[in-house]
Amino acid sequence: MIIDRDSNPKDTVYYNAACIMEVISSNKYNVEDLYKILKKRYNDSLEYTIYLLSLDFLFLIDRILISKEGFLQCL
Numbered sequence: 001m002i003i004d005r006d007s008n009p010k011d012t013v014y015y016n017a018a019c020i021m022e023v024i025s026s027n028k029y030n031v032e033d034l035y036k037i038l039k040k041r042y043n044d045s046l047e048y049t050i051y052l053l054s055l056d057f058l059f060l061i062d063r064i065l066i067s068k069e070g071f072l073q074c075l
Contacts, residue, residue: 028072
């Protein structure tokens, strides 16, 4: 994965993935609630597409899973 040197770090998948890991390491959240928490706590201009790409990235590297109830969990 190539890092864009011109992007604001808050707008990158890596940064947002790290924020997601920090938040869900202490509790379980559904996708929508987690998005609201990330916007409030880390980046009020977080785009939903970047958020979803960050979730996809974490899922692909086996760092999160979605429970049957629809909650995101840290592995």
